Amino acid sequence: MELLTSLAIIVLATVVIVLCFTIYLFIKIFTGKSIFDKEYAPVHATIFDLFFHKDDLYDYETEIAREKPTFRFLSPGQSEILTADPRNVEHILKTRFDNYTKGHNSRQNLGDLLGHGIFAVDGEKWKQQRKLASFEFSARVLRDFSCSVFRRNASKLVGFVTEFALSGKAFDAQDMLMRYTLDSIFKVGFGVELKCLDGFSKEGEEFMEAFDEGNVATSSRFIDPLWKLKWFLNIGTQARLKKSIDTIDKFVYRLITTKRKELAEEQDTAVREDILSRFLVESEKDPDKMNDKYLRDIILSFMIAGKDTTAAALSWFLYMLCKNPLVQEKIVQEIRDVTSSDEKTTDVNGFVKSITEEALDKMQYLHAALSETLRLYPSVPVDVRCAENDDILPDGYRVKKGDNVYYIAYAMGRMTYIWGQDAEEFKPERWLKDGVFQPESPFKFISFHAGPRICLGKDFASRQMKIVSMALLHFFRFKMADEKSNVHYKTMLTLHMEGALCLHAIPRTST
Ligand code: HEM
Numbered sequence: 001m002e003l004l005t006s007l008a009i010i011v012l013a014t015v016v017i018v019l020c021f022t023i024y025l026f027i028k029i030f031t032g033k034s035i036f037d038k039e040y041a042p043v044h045a046t047i048f049d050l051f052f053h054k055d056d057l058y059d060y061e062t063e064i065a066r067e068k069p070t071f072r073f074l075s076p077g078q079s080e081i082l083t084a085d086p087r088n089v090e091h092i093l094k095t096r097f098d099n100y101t102k103g104h105n106s107r108q109n110l111g112d113l114l115g116h117g118i119f120a121v122d123g124e125k126w127k128q129q130r131k132l133a134s135f136e137f138s139a140r141v142l143r144d145f146s147c148s149v150f151r152r153n154a155s156k157l158v159g160f161v162t163e164f165a166l167s168g169k170a171f172d173a174q175d176m177l178m179r180y181t182l183d184s185i186f187k188v189g190f191g192v193e194l195k196c197l198d199g200f201s202k203e204g205e206e207f208m209e210a211f212d213e214g215n216v217a218t219s220s221r222f223i224d225p226l227w228k229l230k231w232f233l234n235i236g237t238q239a240r241l242k243k244s245i246d247t248i249d250k251f252v253y254r255l256i257t258t259k260r261k262e263l264a265e266e267q268d269t270a271v272r273e274d275i276l277s278r279f280l281v282e283s284e285k286d287p288d289k290m291n292d293k294y295l296r297d298i299i300l301s302f303m304i305a306g307k308d309t310t311a312a313a314l315s316w317f318l319y320m321l322c323k324n325p326l327v328q329e330k331i332v333q334e335i336r337d338v339t340s341s342d343e344k345t346t347d348v349n350g351f352v353k354s355i356t357e358e359a360l361d362k363m364q365y366l367h368a369a370l371s372e373t374l375r376l377y378p379s380v381p382v383d384v385r386c387a388e389n390d391d392i393l394p395d396g397y398r399v400k401k402g403d404n405v406y407y408i409a410y411a412m413g414r415m416t417y418i419w420g421q422d423a424e425e426f427k428p429e430r431w432l433k434d435g436v437f438q439p440e441s442p443f444k445f446i447s448f449h450a451g452p453r454i455c456l457g458k459d460f461a462s463r464q465m466k467i468v469s470m471a472l473l474h475f476f477r478f479k480m481a482d483e484k485s486n487v488h489y490k491t492m493l494t495l496h497m498e499g500a501l502c503l504h505a506i507p508r509t510s511t
Helices: 004-029 047-053 057-067 086-095 103-114 124-135 140-166 171-191 202-220 225-232 236-265 275-283 294-322 324-339 348-353 357-362 364-376 457-476
Strands: 042-045 072-076 078-083 381-386 404-408 478-479 502-507
Touching: 004 103, 004 324, 057 078, 057 404, 078 457, 103 202, 103 294, 103 381, 124 275, 124 294, 140 171, 140 348, 140 457, 171 202, 171 275, 171 294, 171 457, 202 236, 202 294, 225 236, 236 275, 236 294, 275 294, 275 357, 294 324, 294 364, 294 457, 294 478, 324 357, 324 364, 324 478, 348 457, 357 457, 357 502, 364 457
Parallel strands: 042 072, 078 404
Antiparallel strands: 072 078, 381 404, 478 502
């Protein structure tokens, strides 16, 4: 009898849920409205609305944030709070840092690919890696080494674009920049040439494919409620993820073994420049804790953190320059002033050598234009933290233990209540006073995150973006292959462009 009653309750509950969902879908499809419209505030909508808007998700969230800087979505078993209010952002990322962690969900989603790397962990594990990595990232030797890698690869990139410029053919700038950043981060991370830019390394192509596939499949877990089932059954995106992890692991463990051997044979470890070698030296102090698996996780996190974010930012930057040719010309003028070059400066290697640390510091307008790009097109459009305990946000929103709190960087860059009436215009000048770059509060300009977990590679990325932009813009004027086309983003963890960024490069020098 008891069993029958339980069964009846389950069947009834299922029917009610299916019925509600059908009504919900019916209203949504035929009226375009949500049953959770404003009158139901503070709940704005359900997770299904996100699904409906999966192709224009960040713009959908931006539209809501214009009227309501903080709003709530319902998803099965919990509520998701989204905010574009800098006060809330400061609260979750700094003031109550202890209460807002990556959380179980993120750890699970990221764990298979990133293991216990800095990106996926909290607490002591995070503290230890952060301390070690901060030390390494501020080291002169890493800075000099990375800049020399960026310069060398920038020369290659100019060679690559020259072929298209001379033949008058359009090329996919996003793909080119992804190859550039992977080659660069790989060399800086492992001390090895992957040669994706050269386009003839089979190993490089395989790693790049596995790396990208792993990244996309891991991102998909954040919006795919069935990922665990797919992982278990080894099907679809999750089967591809397993295969990618396998390829990546084989590659990385082989490198670690080789490097360990080299290191054991070498006396002078001070000359080691790449991140893996530097961590390997460090691991000798605590070999049990810093075993091969841990080293793999650490390095892979850096690569994931640094590759797509920088390539995406550079792609949107070139896109903005095509849409704003006057800004493009102003940057070229600044490059010429700072490097004392002109259209007769045709030696690529000589030119990239003139991009010194001092020259980079003087590129104030370029710095402003890159920041302006990241304001409107933040490489991480939405980021999330999980509440460990109940809390109240500065704007009065109640947070329950286990709630996810998202800050919407994409929306924040477009809010008139943050940036003024011209918020949606691309205006590098807003960052300058008497020609000098003026930084903004990181809780307002949130593209590099803020608080104790602020991006560790911010300066690293900034130097890389400046070197590659200076090299490209000195030699070429860029325009869209189809001047009327507008580029749209793809909904994933990093703000990639949907499809290709097809550009024409017109030579500026007489090469
Ligand atoms: C334009 C380029 C970049 C942007 C916009 C960017 C943005 C971000 C953001 C939003 C986060 C916070 C992610 C989170 O914790 O949820 C982050 C963290 C991080 N970034 Fe970057 N990043 C960039 C480039 C790089 C590069 C080149 C590296 C290293 C080579 C790097 C290393 C890291 C690391 C290690 C963290 C984790 C910090 C921690 O959890 O303590 N980033 N970055």
